[in-house]
Amino acid sequence: MKLRVHQQRALAALEAAWAEGRRRAWVVLPPGAGKTLVGLETAREAIADGAKVVVLSPNTAIQGQWLRQAAALGLSTAASRDLDAPLTSLTYQSVAVFGDPDDEAETGESHLARLHDNGRTLVSALRTAGPLLLVLDECHHLLEVWGELLGEILQLLPDARVLGLTATPPEALTKEESALVGTLFGEIVFATSIPAVVREGDLAPFADLVWLTSPTSSERDWLRGSAERFEELLTALTSADLGTVPFLTWLDRRFVSRSDGAPTWSEIAKASPELATAALRAHHRDLLALPDGATLTEAHRRDPSAEDWVALIGDWVRGHLSSSEAAADQEALAAIRQALPAVGYSLTRRGIRAGRSPVDRVLARSEAKTTATAAIVDHERLAHGDSLRLLVVTDHERASATLPVDLRGVIAEQAGSARAVLTTLCAANDDVLLVTGATVAGPAATLAALVAHVAETDPGLADGLRVEPGESYATLVGRWGSRQWVGHVTRFFEAGGCRVLVGTRGLLGEGWDARSVTGIVDLTAATTTTAVVQLRGRSLRTDPARPDKVAVNWTVVCVEEEHPRGGNDWKRLVRKHTGFFGADEDGSVVDGVGHIDESFSPYAAPPESDFDEVNARMVARSEDRAGIRKRWRVGEPYADVAGRTVRVRLRRTGVLRVPAGVVLAPRPPGFRLLESRVPEWRLPAKGWLAAAVLVSLVLMVAIGAGSGAGGVLGGAVGGLWAMWAAYAYRDGTRIASQLRRRPTVGAVGAAVADALKATGQTAAGAEGLEIAVDSDGSYRLHLAAVPEEESALFAASLEEALAPIAAPRYLVSRPVVGDLTAPERLRLGVFGHHSAGGEAWHAVPTALGRRAADAKAFRAAWEHWVGGTALLYTGSPEGVGVLAAQRGADPFDVTAVIRRHWS
Numbered sequence: 001m002k003l004r005v006h007q008q009r010a011l012a013a014l015e016a017a018w019a020e021g022r023r024r025a026w027v028v029l030p031p032g033a034g035k036t037l038v039g040l041e042t043a044r045e046a047i048a049d050g051a052k053v054v055v056l057s058p059n060t061a062i063q064g065q066w067l068r069q070a071a072a073l074g075l076s077t078a079a080s081r082d083l084d085a086p087l088t089s090l091t092y093q094s095v096a097v098f099g100d101p102d103d104e105a106e107t108g109e110s111h112l113a114r115l116h117d118n119g120r121t122l123v124s125a126l127r128t129a130g131p132l133l134l135v136l137d138e139c140h141h142l143l144e145v146w147g148e149l150l151g152e153i154l155q156l157l158p159d160a161r162v163l164g165l166t167a168t169p170p171e172a173l174t175k176e177e178s179a180l181v182g183t184l185f186g187e188i189v190f191a192t193s194i195p196a197v198v199r200e201g202d203l204a205p206f207a208d209l210v211w212l213t214s215p216t217s218s219e220r221d222w223l224r225g226s227a228e229r230f231e232e233l234l235t236a237l238t239s240a241d242l243g244t245v246p247f248l249t250w251l252d253r254r255f256v257s258r259s260d261g262a263p264t265w266s267e268i269a270k271a272s273p274e275l276a277t278a279a280l281r282a283h284h285r286d287l288l289a290l291p292d293g294a295t296l297t298e299a300h301r302r303d304p305s306a307e308d309w310v311a312l313i314g315d316w317v318r319g320h321l322s323s324s325e326a327a328a329d330q331e332a333l334a335a336i337r338q339a340l341p342a343v344g345y346s347l348t349r350r351g352i353r354a355g356r357s358p359v360d361r362v363l364a365r366s367e368a369k370t371t372a373t374a375a376i377v378d379h380e381r382l383a384h385g386d387s388l389r390l391l392v393v394t395d396h397e398r399a400s401a402t403l404p405v406d407l408r409g410v411i412a413e414q415a416g417s418a419r420a421v422l423t424t425l426c427a428a429n430d431d432v433l434l435v436t437g438a439t440v441a442g443p444a445a446t447l448a449a450l451v452a453h454v455a456e457t458d459p460g461l462a463d464g465l466r467v468e469p470g471e472s473y474a475t476l477v478g479r480w481g482s483r484q485w486v487g488h489v490t491r492f493f494e495a496g497g498c499r500v501l502v503g504t505r506g507l508l509g510e511g512w513d514a515r516s517v518t519g520i521v522d523l524t525a526a527t528t529t530t531a532v533v534q535l536r537g538r539s540l541r542t543d544p545a546r547p548d549k550v551a552v553n554w555t556v557v558c559v560e561e562e563h564p565r566g567g568n569d570w571k572r573l574v575r576k577h578t579g580f581f582g583a584d585e586d587g588s589v590v591d592g593v594g595h596i597d598e599s600f601s602p603y604a605a606p607p608e609s610d611f612d613e614v615n616a617r618m619v620a621r622s623e624d625r626a627g628i629r630k631r632w633r634v635g636e637p638y639a640d641v642a643g644r645t646v647r648v649r650l651r652r653t654g655v656l657r658v659p660a661g662v663v664l665a666p667r668p669p670g671f672r673l674l675e676s677r678v679p680e681w682r683l684p685a686k687g688w689l690a691a692a693v694l695v696s697l698v699l700m701v702a703i704g705a706g707s708g709a710g711g712v713l714g715g716a717v718g719g720l721w722a723m724w725a726a727y728a729y730r731d732g733t734r735i736a737s738q739l740r741r742r743p744t745v746g747a748v749g750a751a752v753a754d755a756l757k758a759t760g761q762t763a764a765g766a767e768g769l770e771i772a773v774d775s776d777g778s779y780r781l782h783l784a785a786v787p788e789e790e791s792a793l794f795a796a797s798l799e800e801a802l803a804p805i806a807a808p809r810y811l812v813s814r815p816v817v818g819d820l821t822a823p824e825r826l827r828l829g830v831f832g833h834h835s836a837g838g839e840a841w842h843a844v845p846t847a848l849g850r851r852a853a854d855a856k857a858f859r860a861a862w863e864h865w866v867g868g869t870a871l872l873y874t875g876s877p878e879g880v881g882v883l884a885a886q887r888g889a890d891p892f893d894v895t896a897v898i899r900r901h902w903s
Helices: 005-019 035-048 060-072 103-107 117-127 139-143 147-155 175-185 194-200 217-237 247-256 265-271 273-284 306-319 327-343 358-364 367-387 418-426 444-457 459-463 482-494 529-540 568-577 608-623 625-632 686-704 708-740 745-758 788-802 822-831 852-865 877-886
Strands: 024-028 052-057 087-091 132-136 161-166 188-191 206-213 345-348 351-354 390-394 432-435 440-442 465-468 474-478 500-504 519-522 551-558 581-583 589-591 642-650 769-773 779-783 810-816 838-843 871-873 894-902
Touching: 005 024, 005 035, 005 188, 005 194, 024 175, 035 052, 035 060, 035 132, 035 161, 052 060, 060 087, 139 161, 139 175, 147 175, 161 175, 194 529, 194 581, 194 625, 206 367, 206 529, 206 581, 206 608, 217 306, 217 327, 217 358, 247 273, 247 306, 265 273, 273 306, 306 327, 306 351, 327 345, 358 568, 367 390, 367 418, 367 519, 367 551, 367 608, 390 418, 390 529, 418 432, 418 440, 418 500, 432 444, 432 482, 440 444, 444 459, 444 465, 444 474, 444 482, 459 465, 519 529, 529 551, 551 568, 551 608, 581 625, 608 625, 642 788, 745 769, 745 779, 745 788, 745 852, 779 788, 788 838, 788 894, 810 852, 810 877, 852 871, 871 877
Parallel strands: 024 161, 024 188, 052 087, 052 132, 132 161, 206 551, 390 500, 390 519, 432 500, 519 551
Antiparallel strands: 345 351, 432 440, 440 474, 465 474, 581 589, 589 894, 642 779, 642 894, 769 779, 810 838, 810 871
């Protein structure tokens, strides 16, 4: 079997690790990249060396895959605890069988001590197996359930080699998970990303799309009633007579007019970043002055969300109300306690606690999302025709919990379930099936065709099946279980017997494979990186029958913009795509919702008035399969590294445009600015030359007519003088224009990059700056050839440099020339200097303003790239005045956002 590029690299890395004497190894490969074959090739070598191999997997579906693929390679396998075969495939559950799950709490015994006899038998077999290779597939599950037990087992197997295989990228792990991984596996031996495998052609190019919808009318009425109750609380909070220290007064004391000895803004931001964000959003809403030392970024330029309000209210409660016995403060506490449940929070003795909000349930299970799913199916059917193989994934087959009393009549009992989706789709489609761990259902004719398909390979099983009619769809019943029907339904689906498969994430997620899947409709609420990667992996497998396969993955999102928590479904979308790379409309591979649409912000959903336009863009993109493939640039070289990019959007024409002298390319070797600020000794343009020659001839004729050779010489000198005066006048006009305008995008980026390098904070300066221009005219600036943390520092610093002036420690200036008279323009052209008519001030980024030496380095870089020499400390008497006059000024008039990208 031919190995793919990343399989070869992983095996080479493993061979080197074993040769170095390592006993533990960890390999990260995306779903569909061939982890199983990497494990089996490692197992085959271990067996050849006389070792036994034990593979542990999270479920029986993956366990069966190992057995089938091992047999295809000619390896002898088994699935029993006695470990008699060279390769044994088991589930983690076969080890983690505990006698009494409460023993640990009662006795404090180890996990090993609590094992059931079956588990102890297996551990004993592992200890006596001799040379052993233990392969832990999808080992991220160990971090959730079995990790501590495995750690105890591995202590008993010091000589065993351990290979962990997972699709979960290391950056998605928490600190606790990273520590456990280090204990179990040590450092990563080999890792690659989804974009890298797509670029190699071993995963299908794909596009992530979103369908935005609003709640139904009944859902919206209920949500707006809830919103009104919260708005009443906010109105009361902002009044000046609620509590002995009113809410807004508290915010001012806490963040702005801080008393001596109180934490500085930087200390608050470091200790409580969510609280600091909430305070800056309160400033954006004009409820709070800008705290000294704070800088507004993309995250802060929006009104506070419900979570922000709760963070600020909670700070008020903890810092003042809860410790006060005044009647006014107790009244404020009572008002807060009454209003918080409307947005899913409660006030307890320990502070404000989040709970399961009915608002979340309405948005996550909105019937509008089922209607949107039907519309997506229609569009995908038009795009694919008979080749459609669409997967619709929900969290559950049917809703098990009874609706709260206040939601009855608002949403249907089964809203959001797989059965509700099936009911809607069956009304207009006859090629739909539902498959879960408990049910196979769909139109009666499709189920009859499924029975006939089963009969072709297992007549005895088919004889025991019958189609049981129902009101909206039929159900297939008989003497079979999910281990049998999942395989049959999958093959039926791939053969085109049904084209839309509805199921649950638990069954159609990790371990389920169908190469022909053309896309996914994601209706789940799961947002962990593992869940997202595994679900997306169902559609990314290449299809030998369709070499040009492109996958389109939809997420349906319901937003109610007039409710303080109405964007929670959008926040779920953001969490799903954080850390997940995709190709955007310009062919850049970026992390987060930016790869779905460049206008999307991780901090707020688009306005409802834009939903139809957004959905239309999504449909158009889904139909352009060739464009999706082209944007992934399959087969082109790549570095497989992540970095940070600043995208700069111009708010008005002609501001911060990059001149022709700046090298612009998708991946240029560096940055150069070819402008000069002084006249250059060069011949003028043809038009000016012709005019000067004409003046020279006229002067020679006029002067030389009666003066002989001297007159001719004088005429020539006069003509040359006229030529230079005309050119100097023109060049003086050009230089004056340069001094009046704002610095270019590239010049500001170069100044920041050089200053960071000069202060030792980055390895590259302006020579590593890359600039690209998007189709919408916005610019992307990226500091290349540096670690991701350094590119992130550059991006954050550039965003600060371009942002409106807030409260920096230092300011730098550049000269601004007003309108010049003709003699002044001539003098500027001849001598190259002129007294500035004024100064424009710009903020020094925080990373370059902590120390005076760093600020001076920025000034030097600024002078080189932009011009101007003044550096002003805003804590000085002069600086206080200038900052007061300049605070809030927007010298660049642009919008800058930071995005994570892959290259």
